[in-house]
Amino acid sequence: MIIALYGRLIHATDADFIKQLCIYLAEKKVEVWVHQPYLDEIRKFVNPTCAYKTYLTHEDISGKVDYLISFGGDGTLLDTIAIVKNSNIPVLGINAGRLGFLATVNKNEMEQTVDAILSGAFTLDKRTLLQLDSNNGLFGDNNFALNEFTLHKKATSSMVIIHTYLNGEFLTSYWADGLIVSTPTGSTAYNLSCGGPIIMPSSENFVITPVAPHNLNIRPLVISDHSVLSFEIEGRSDAFLCTLDSRQETIDASIQMAVRKADFSLPLIRLHDSNFLQTIRTKLNWGIDHRN
Numbered sequence: 001m002i003i004a005l006y007g008r009l010i011h012a013t014d015a016d017f018i019k020q021l022c023i024y025l026a027e028k029k030v031e032v033w034v035h036q037p038y039l040d041e042i043r044k045f046v047n048p049t050c051a052y053k054t055y056l057t058h059e060d061i062s063g064k065v066d067y068l069i070s071f072g073g074d075g076t077l078l079d080t081i082a083i084v085k086n087s088n089i090p091v092l093g094i095n096a097g098r099l100g101f102l103a104t105v106n107k108n109e110m111e112q113t114v115d116a117i118l119s120g121a122f123t124l125d126k127r128t129l130l131q132l133d134s135n136n137g138l139f140g141d142n143n144f145a146l147n148e149f150t151l152h153k154k155a156t157s158s159m160v161i162i163h164t165y166l167n168g169e170f171l172t173s174y175w176a177d178g179l180i181v182s183t184p185t186g187s188t189a190y191n192l193s194c195g196g197p198i199i200m201p202s203s204e205n206f207v208i209t210p211v212a213p214h215n216l217n218i219r220p221l222v223i224s225d226h227s228v229l230s231f232e233i234e235g236r237s238d239a240f241l242c243t244l245d246s247r248q249e250t251i252d253a254s255i256q257m258a259v260r261k262a263d264f265s266l267p268l269i270r271l272h273d274s275n276f277l278q279t280i281r282t283k284l285n286w287g288i289d290h291r292n
Helices: 012-027 036-042 074-081 107-119 278-286
Strands: 002-007 031-035 053-055 067-072 091-095 122-134 148-153 161-165 169-176 179-183 207-210 221-224 229-235 240-244 247-249 257-271
Touching: 002 012, 002 036, 002 074, 012 031, 012 036, 012 067, 012 107, 031 036, 031 161, 036 053, 067 074, 074 091, 091 107, 107 257, 122 148, 148 161, 148 229, 161 179, 169 179
Parallel strands: 002 031, 002 067, 031 053, 067 091, 091 257
Antiparallel strands: 122 257, 148 179, 148 240, 161 169, 161 229, 179 207, 207 221, 229 257, 240 247
16 A cells, blocks of 8 residues: 655654654555655654655656545645645545644544554545636646635735626626635635635535625625636736635736536545534534633
8 A cells, every 4th residue: 555645844843743654654564655845844853764755746646646644734735636636546634733624633643543544444525626717727737626716806905896607697796805616625714714604515516705795785605516607807906816725826807717616526534433514513613602
């Protein structure tokens, strides 16, 4: 079995954990591949005793790696989308960040987690991705997102106008700071902070949520993920921001964009003692009496 490790930066307090994780995987006869920049980070704090194969891109691991473990927060796990792409490699997030809706496994549960993977004691949640098509090839071949697509004003206090079409039919013009199109997975991210609803991961929906709309009667809208959304943007500035998860590009009003469901999904590993309802209860403190 081959397991790939991915991370961004490493803190001194996490260095020993990474070392122990690699040692435990080696004891279980698991071949470990490490993202090259991450291995460079690890070596700043510890000197790994094992020889690890390294990788950089999707092509390096597609059809070769059995699982990928992301160590960090939700943002780190979002980075893995560009590496995993349509390879169908299951991804597990170990949380070294703060909130963690995607990276839900605590690092002190490392050995139990590895054992669960090796024994198959887990469930794969197929998470919907959205894809952006544009007339100038925005984001190249990484034109998809697990959480959300956004259009936003840039470097100006003036709002923008985003003319929005649903399956080719005019929906409305959003006068706002921006607009979010969120997947169910992303419904607990930027969408939630802007007043959008939480959606169950298997609901087969997208959410359109305006950011600080000028018209207060404009509310978030839930649509089928079989829909295609297209956009035209205008404003006083010549430049606007377009994002896919944590990646961004600057665009102008000449860019034509359409968002639809991607042709592939991301298989997220969920351990049998956890589920989405438990996660939102824990992370959002639902049902907790704070009066004491």
